[in-house]
Amino acid sequence: MRFRTRNPLSLPSGSSWPPTFPSPSSYFCSTLGRACITGSYTILSAAGAVGSSSSPHCHGVKSTPGLNTTYFRLPHGTPGLLGPSISLMAFMKKYLPPILGFFLAYYYYSANEEFRPEMLQGKKVIVTGASKGIGEQMAYHLAKMGAHVVVTARSKETLKKVVSHCLELGAASAHYIAGSMENMTFAEQFVAQAGKLMGGLDMLILNHITNTSMNLFSGDIHLVHRSMEVNFLSYVVLSVAALPMLKQSNGSIVVVSSKAGKMAIPLVAPYSASKFALDGFFSSIRMEHSVTKVNVSITLCILGLINTDTAMKAVSGIINTDASPKEECALEIIKGGALRQEEVYYDNSVWTYLLLGNPGRKILEFLSLRSYSLDKFINN
Numbered sequence: 001m002r003f004r005t006r007n008p009l010s011l012p013s014g015s016s017w018p019p020t021f022p023s024p025s026s027y028f029c030s031t032l033g034r035a036c037i038t039g040s041y042t043i044l045s046a047a048g049a050v051g052s053s054s055s056p057h058c059h060g061v062k063s064t065p066g067l068n069t070t071y072f073r074l075p076h077g078t079p080g081l082l083g084p085s086i087s088l089m090a091f092m093k094k095y096l097p098p099i100l101g102f103f104l105a106y107y108y109y110s111a112n113e114e115f116r117p118e119m120l121q122g123k124k125v126i127v128t129g130a131s132k133g134i135g136e137q138m139a140y141h142l143a144k145m146g147a148h149v150v151v152t153a154r155s156k157e158t159l160k161k162v163v164s165h166c167l168e169l170g171a172a173s174a175h176y177i178a179g180s181m182e183n184m185t186f187a188e189q190f191v192a193q194a195g196k197l198m199g200g201l202d203m204l205i206l207n208h209i210t211n212t213s214m215n216l217f218s219g220d221i222h223l224v225h226r227s228m229e230v231n232f233l234s235y236v237v238l239s240v241a242a243l244p245m246l247k248q249s250n251g252s253i254v255v256v257s258s259k260a261g262k263m264a265i266p267l268v269a270p271y272s273a274s275k276f277a278l279d280g281f282f283s284s285i286r287m288e289h290s291v292t293k294v295n296v297s298i299t300l301c302i303l304g305l306i307n308t309d310t311a312m313k314a315v316s317g318i319i320n321t322d323a324s325p326k327e328e329c330a331l332e333i334i335k336g337g338a339l340r341q342e343e344v345y346y347d348n349s350v351w352t353y354l355l356l357g358n359p360g361r362k363i364l365e366f367l368s369l370r371s372y373s374l375d376k377f378i379n380n
């Protein structure tokens with residue numbers, strides 16, 4: 001399976017905030033091989049129980065060298081994990097099925113939504129980094145669906161060709177504005193101009209990246225700066241400039257990221273840092289939109305290796321794995337945006353979604369909101 005999407009924790013419209021979770025009297029957070037549950041702790045090792053602690057706070061995952069250490073907060077009055085009547089297995093038996101059921105329900109709920117190309121008909125869409133690669137393919141899909149498109153990149157001549165092909169394919173309108181996303185003033189003005197050309201904006205697809213080759217990090221701070229500016233900061237500037245229009249249209253922001261923005265990958269440290277930053281920033285903004293009832297969706301797209309010319313050149317002789325087709329990848333990104341999915345995973349391996357999907361993070365994000373007093377931010 002190459003592609004999965006999910007939208008596990010978005011609230012149905014009309015839901016109250018903060019949300020209520022089917023309330024187990026204890027709760028947990030987990031990282032691979034370890035779990036942390038705050039409160040009065042019983043400590044277990046991989047080999048068995050090793051001791052206990054009663055610290056009221058657990059700010060991080062504590063570990064004993066060589067051991068996977070697990071802390072649990074149990075309901076008041078519950079015998080400890082070392083006690084006779086409750087064990088880790090009993091705890092898992094009790095709480096794991098409802099939690100898994102909850103996630104499966106969300107998964108199937110989101111998977112049942114059907115994409116229809118008409119969803120994009122007449123919609124006003126910006127695609128950045130659209131002179132080649134995945135961005136170019138997204139422009140062509142959008143054109144076939146009858147959308148208005150404004151594309152951008154630095155090279156005018158290639159953009160011209162993309163625009164004329166979009167018109168041939170049936171775009172409602174197609175324009176280009178050339179410029180560099182190293183220039184934040186250009187980024188801001190570009191959105192305003194594109195909005196004027198189309199008379200508004202429904203979807204902002206952020207896709208461009210600065211040129212990156214695969215190399216050991218040599219201490220090149222300029223490359224780190226450029227990567228953070230082009231791959232991250234300009235995304236923030238573009239979305240800030242677009243937000244008023246997107247609020248009006250109840251529109252969408254689509255952020256194209258990478259596996260390198262979810263897991264460590266060697267030889268691309270500055271690129272990876274910029275992609276992780278996208279996750280941190282846009283996932284946080286997505287939560288804020290949910291809290292403040294801003295109906296602008298944010299879709300983060302996590303891509304594996306895609307057969308664009310740039311990527312094929314960059315990985316040549318370094319990575320031996322099949323690349324997925326850019327045309328299909330482009331379509332899946334658009335579908336995820338149109339369906340307002342939180343995340344889109346597109347890769348040649350099903351493990352990417354299964355392992356990077358990280359339900360533990362989602363559960364923790366969801367539960368951690370309960371300790372925030374967010375009332376004063378709502379309807380401000």
Ligand SMILES: NC(=O)c1ccc[n+]([C@@H]2O[C@H](COP(=O)([O-])OP(=O)(O)OC[C@H]3O[C@@H](n4cnc5c(N)ncnc54)[C@H](OP(=O)(O)O)[C@@H]3O)[C@@H](O)[C@H]2O)c1
Pocket residue numbers: 128129130131132133134135152153154155158179180181182206207208209210211230256257258259303304305306307308309310311
């Ligand atoms: N291909 C993959 O294997 C792969 C894997 C994971 C994630 N992704 C993500 O998918 C997205 C597209 O990748 P791709 O392979 O399609 O890239 P690509 O073919 O290299 O296209 C990059 C686009 O960005 C533009 N660009 C480069 N520097 C720019 C700048 N300073 N200002 C404005 N535009 C600039 C390029 O046009 P100009 O040179 O004309 O400016 C081009 O249109 C990226 O976000 C990438 O991280 C790709």
